[in-house]
């Protein structure tokens with residue numbers, strides 16, 4: 001995750017559409033230093049959990065599809081998590097590797113109890129097939145085998161995910177430099193850690209190495225908190241719900257500055273209190289805050305990464 005940390009920090013030094021406001025960072029760190037509001041993983045009660053390998057399979061499928069809900073105003077992450085949960089509860093072999101390779105768009109819609117095409121449906125189906133095929137080829141069809149081969153290291157898991165599954169390679173080029181964000185690969189590690197409460201499949205010695213997950217909710221929350229400032233042209237684009245092109249400077253700056261800013265909040269809290277704070281905890285708090293705020297306006301980019 002060092003690549004994520006260093007390359008996003010570099011973007012923050014070059015950024016012009018988005019600025020990290022250090023007085024905002026100071027304010028947030030000061031407010032949160034004594035207690036970071038604890039948000040329970042699955043605070044919404046929407047995820048499948050049976051404390052075993054099937055949960056790992058579920059989380060991999062979930063994070064394979066965990067991106068871009070906004071093109072359909074009524075679609076959200078909750079539909080995905082609960083739809084996949086219901087699917088698995090009624091058919092325990094629904095996410096077997098051979099079946100993942102065969103799903104069609106309409107079948108996926110049915111799983112999510114959705115009557116119209118899903119946002120980026122063809123990509124969702126393609127990514128499911130990719131994961132099923134590679135699981136079968138390299139991990140005996142089991143996501144649990146993939147996790148077992150990581151020696152309790154979240155960094156190793158992210159490296160393995162991005163080397164085996166091209167769909168998880170969330171990186172881009174900004175001003176000629178390669179920038180790593182790895183949102184869905186990192187969130188998979190975080191979901192394991194959260195679901196299994198740091199035990200068993202979620203036991204990662206280096207969970208502190210993970211950064212936040214740069215999606216479209218967290219930047220909007222950071223802007224609300226005064227941690228990120230947008231140039232007025234970008235502010236207008238977001239307010240008007242105009243799409244931002246994937247890989248554009250604006251998009252990369254929004255995501256990279258969010259990662260960098262939360263790293264700085266973390267450092268400052270540690271400096272003030274002597275205690276280590278995890279990005280995963282800060283992320284969950286920021287994200288939960290964001291989705292409970294219906295008026296929050298976020299940037300809109302068609303992307304398979306977040």
Ligand SMILES: Nc1nc2c(c(CN[C@H]3C=C[C@H](O)[C@@H]3O)cn2[C@@H]2O[C@H](COP(=O)(O)O)[C@@H](O)[C@H]2O)c(=O)[nH]1
Pocket residue numbers: 040041042043044066067068069070075076077078191194212213214215216217218283284287291306
């Ligand atoms: N940074 C960050 N981004 C996250 C999540 C999660 C879900 N994590 C679950 C895991 C345990 C907890 O119980 C959470 O429920 C989804 N997203 C992103 O949000 C967006 C969806 O928004 P909307 O269209 O409103 O549903 C989309 O980009 C999606 O990829 C997170 O935790 N952190």
